Amino acid sequence: xxxxxxxxxxxxxxxxxxxxxxxxxxxxxxxxxxxxxxxxxxxxxxxxxxxxxxxxxxxxxxxxxxxxxxxxxxxxxxxxxxxxxxxxxxxxxxxxxxxxxxxxxxxxxxxxxxxxxxxxxxxxxxxxxxxxxxxxxxxxxxxxxxxxxxxxxxxxxxxxxxxxxxxxxxxxxxxxxxxxxxxxxxxxxxxxxxxxxxxxxxxxxxxxxxxxxxxxxxxxxxxxxxxxxxxxxxxxxxxxxxxxxxxxxxxxxxxxxxxxxxxxxxxxxxxxxxxxxxxxxxxxxxxxxxxxxxxxxxxxxxxxxxxxxxxxxxxxxxxxxxxxxxxxxxxxxxxxxxxxxxxxxxxxxxxxxxxxxxxxxxxxxxxxxxxxxxxxxxxxxxxxxxxxxxxxxxxxxxxxxxxxxxxxxxxxxxxxxxxxxxxxxxxxxxxxxxxxxxxxxxxxxxxxxxxxxxxxxxxxxxxxxxxxxxxxxxxxxxxxxxxxxxxxxxxxxxxxxxxxxxxxxxxxxxxxxxx
Numbered sequence: 001x002x003x004x005x006x007x008x009x010x011x012x013x014x015x016x017x018x019x020x021x022x023x024x025x026x027x028x029x030x031x032x033x034x035x036x037x038x039x040x041x042x043x044x045x046x047x048x049x050x051x052x053x054x055x056x057x058x059x060x061x062x063x064x065x066x067x068x069x070x071x072x073x074x075x076x077x078x079x080x081x082x083x084x085x086x087x088x089x090x091x092x093x094x095x096x097x098x099x100x101x102x103x104x105x106x107x108x109x110x111x112x113x114x115x116x117x118x119x120x121x122x123x124x125x126x127x128x129x130x131x132x133x134x135x136x137x138x139x140x141x142x143x144x145x146x147x148x149x150x151x152x153x154x155x156x157x158x159x160x161x162x163x164x165x166x167x168x169x170x171x172x173x174x175x176x177x178x179x180x181x182x183x184x185x186x187x188x189x190x191x192x193x194x195x196x197x198x199x200x201x202x203x204x205x206x207x208x209x210x211x212x213x214x215x216x217x218x219x220x221x222x223x224x225x226x227x228x229x230x231x232x233x234x235x236x237x238x239x240x241x242x243x244x245x246x247x248x249x250x251x252x253x254x255x256x257x258x259x260x261x262x263x264x265x266x267x268x269x270x271x272x273x274x275x276x277x278x279x280x281x282x283x284x285x286x287x288x289x290x291x292x293x294x295x296x297x298x299x300x301x302x303x304x305x306x307x308x309x310x311x312x313x314x315x316x317x318x319x320x321x322x323x324x325x326x327x328x329x330x331x332x333x334x335x336x337x338x339x340x341x342x343x344x345x346x347x348x349x350x351x352x353x354x355x356x357x358x359x360x361x362x363x364x365x366x367x368x369x370x371x372x373x374x375x376x377x378x379x380x381x382x383x384x385x386x387x388x389x390x391x392x393x394x395x396x397x398x399x400x401x402x403x404x405x406x407x408x409x410x411x412x413x414x415x416x417x418x419x420x421x422x423x424x425x426x427x428x429x430x431x432x433x434x435x436x437x438x439x440x441x442x443x444x445x446x447x448x449x450x451x452x453x454x455x456x457x458x459x460x461x462x463x464x465x466x467x468x469x470x471x472x473x474x475x476x477x478x479x480x481x482x483x484x485x486x487x488x489x490x491x492x493x494x495x496x497x498x499x500x501x502x503x504x505x506x507x508x509x510x511x512x513x514x515x
Contacts, residue, residue, distance in 0.1 A: 044076045045359040048101035049346075050094060051409055053081035057402035065379050065403050069410070072372070073363045081405055100349040103360060105408070107344040109147055109155050110451040114347070118154050123347040124357055126153040133361050135368035139413050143342035146448055151513045155345025156364050159411050162341045163440035164299035164418045166236070167224045169213075169326070172293045173319030175202035185334070186327045187231060187261060190294075191270075197293030198270045203315070212270035213294035214286040216278040217473060220465035224283060224296040225262065225275070227337070232258035234328035235447040236337035239505060241515060246452075246505040248498070250468050251489050254330050259485065263476045276473050290315065299418045299433060305425030321432075324439040338444030346409075367410030376410035379403055389427060391420060415441065451512055454504035460497055468492075 058081045059066065070077055080101065082090045087107070094104065095113055100122065106114050117123065130137050130144065130153055137144070143157030169190060176183065176193070179202055184190040194212030196202065202210055215225035221238075222229060230236050233254045239246055249255060265271040272278065272292065284303065286292045288310040297304070304320060311318035325334035348360055366372045374392075378385040384398040398404065419425070419433045471488050474480040492498055509515060 044070070044074050045356060045363070046076045046078065047103060047360055047363060048078040048080075049409065050080045050082065050091075050101045050104040051346075051405070052084055052087050052105055052107075053402065053405050054084050054408070055402035055405055057400060058083075059402045059405055063401070063403065065375060065384070065406055068375060068380065069372075069406065072375075073366050075359070075363055079409075081402075100351065102352050102356070103346050103348055105158065105344055105346055106155065109149060109345045109347075110453075115149065115451075118149060121350055123154055124350055124352070126156070126348070126361070129358070129361055132358075133365040135365045136361070139368040143340065146340040146446070146450065147342050147345055148512075149451060150511065155347045156361075157342040158344040158346065158408060159341055159413045160339065160343045161415050161417055161437075162339055162446075163336065163415070163437055163444055165339050166227070166230075166337045167296035167298060168227050168336065169323040170295050170297040170304075171321055171323065172197070172202065172287075173321040174315065174317050175293045176321070177319075178202050178204055183321065183323055184326070187228075187329065190323070190326060191261070191265065194265060194270045194294055195268065198268070202293055203290060210290070211272050211286075211292050212265060213296070214272040214278065214283060214292045215275045215296060216280055216283055217276055217469065218280075220462070220469055222469075222472065223280060227296045228262055229255065229258045230337045231326045231328050231335055232261070232330060234330035234333075234335055235445060237447045237449045239449050239452065240447055241449075241506075241509055244515070246502045246509060248502065251493050251498075256482065256485060256489075257329060259472060259475050260482065263478065263482075266476050267478065271476075276477065287311075299436070301419045301421060301425035301429075302423040305421075305423040308426070309424035322436045324436045325443050334439075334443045336440040336444035338440070338446035340446060340448065340450065364410070368413070372410045373412045373414075376406040377404070377412040391427075391430070393422075448514065449509075452505050452508045454501045454508065456497055456501040456504055460501070464492070464498075 059079075066077060066079070069075070078101075091104070091106065092113060094100065095117060108114070136156065140157050140159055142162060143159045144153055147153075147155060147157050169184075171183070171193070175181075175197055179196050179200055181193050181196060182189075184193050197210055198212045199208070201208070216223050217225060226236075229249070233240075233249050233252065235249070238249055240249060262271065266273070266275075272286065278286075283295060284297075284307055287295045288307055290311065299322060308318065308320055311320075325336045327333065328335040346364070348357060352360065367376060378392050378394055379398050381387075383395075384403065385392045385394045387393075394404070415437055416430075416434055419430055419437070421427045421430050471480060471485060475482060475485050
């Protein structure tokens with residue numbers, strides 16, 4: 001949806017200082033004979049931006065937050081807020097049209113169409129410039145490093161927390177207390193806890209009506225059960241660079257161990273028997289209904305608050321607690337699948353001249369300050385948010401008006417963003433979960449395979465992925481033996497196209513300069 005905005009014509013501090021310094025030592029005559037370039041420098045920079053809208057409402061033009069953004073950065077903004085459900089299609093159309101806005105969001109900078117556009121020179125290489133913008137360079141440091149294309153910076157990241165977004169075990173804290181159990185630290189300990197949740201009446205209702213955990217699977221991956229594979233392998237992602245080669249973890253010995261662990265829980269009724277047909281959207285229902293004691297879940301305060309509110313309606317003492325890390329059998333070290341710290345990048349059109357490019361970077365650099373992030377995420381103090389017990393809470397007007405979408409442009413960089421108390425999430429959980437985040441940041445591992453490509457993978461992986469996934473499910477459910485899995489793996493390893501894929505991915509990985 002296209003919407004124009006107007007702005008308040010106020011000079012930024014930086015331009016004001018430039019004007020003052022330029023006047024030092026000059027007489028009034030010289031000041032009255034300004035060059036065209038100096039007059040131009042006082043004009044607001046007009047910036048067109050294509051971004052995403054996750055809300056039901058689109059921010060109205062000339063709203064006070066956007067006007068304040070313009071005022072603080074001496075810009076005039078023309079923002080296209082594209083609804084999330086049509087964003088991908090509109091992005092592709094805009095990209096292929098060649099009529100690019102000054103700045104456009106891509107949710108995946110390694111999309112083949114984006115990479116082609118970069119190769120054709122459609123977007124600025126920001127590598128030489130980033131160092132001149134200290135807030136971007138420091139606050140976005142991890143995301144910038146993890147979103148490089150061929151070793152160069154082509155997009156300003158839209159940052160996200162490094163941990164907390166992955167599905168990892170979340171347990172019924174009250175069930176642990178009822179059974180006098182500790183938070184597990186290994187997969188064996190997790191199994192023992194889940195077995196107790198299944199067999200030892202953790203809800204103390206005198207009935208055998210609980211299960212250890214629920215998971216679900218997708219067509220080409222294990223979805224909420226992926227955490228089991230991650231822990232056993234000691235890394236996330238299906239591929240990894242190891243000792244001068246790329247491995248496909250589905251064909252590694254640790255995958256067999258992960259399947260055997262899941263099969264054991266399935267055979268013993270610890271894993272919900274209908275996991276293979278459960279939809280992702282149904283997962284939390286099992287926990288809300290008191291049927292399971294563990295759910296692989298992200299650290300999402302809003303949704304966890306909703307689950308807890310439902311649970312406490314019938315079980316006031318109900319509680320939920322995250323398992324910080326689990327020891328990986330592959331490494332013998334505590335493990336958590338760390339994230340890249342980003343969800344998309346803002347690309348700057350090469351049609352933009354360098355002077356305007358620098359103004360755009362200044363705009364985003366201010367957005368990476370505490371003041372900029374607060375404005376975009378919460379709005380104006382006393383008008384859009386209040387501070388209660390040190391935590392900012394936005395008003396209903398702010399939530400309903402779509403004003404939170406400015407956080408997609410100037411993104412709040414806060415490792416605790418996901419656990420801000422809301423929607424029934426207890427305030428006391430905030431301090432507790434900050435320690436979980438601290439541990440995960442310290443001990444978590446991020447496997448950066450972004451941008452590693454293979455034409456052979458593109459051609460065959462849809463078919464291979466379905467075959468591998470089907471075989472995994474059949475092994476877990478006992479429809480195929482573990483010996484059949486071994487034979488299947490041998491066949492895949494000896495497939496010349498699989499070997500070619502791994503060679504291509506190695507060449508791509510090395511071209512990115514990561515080995």
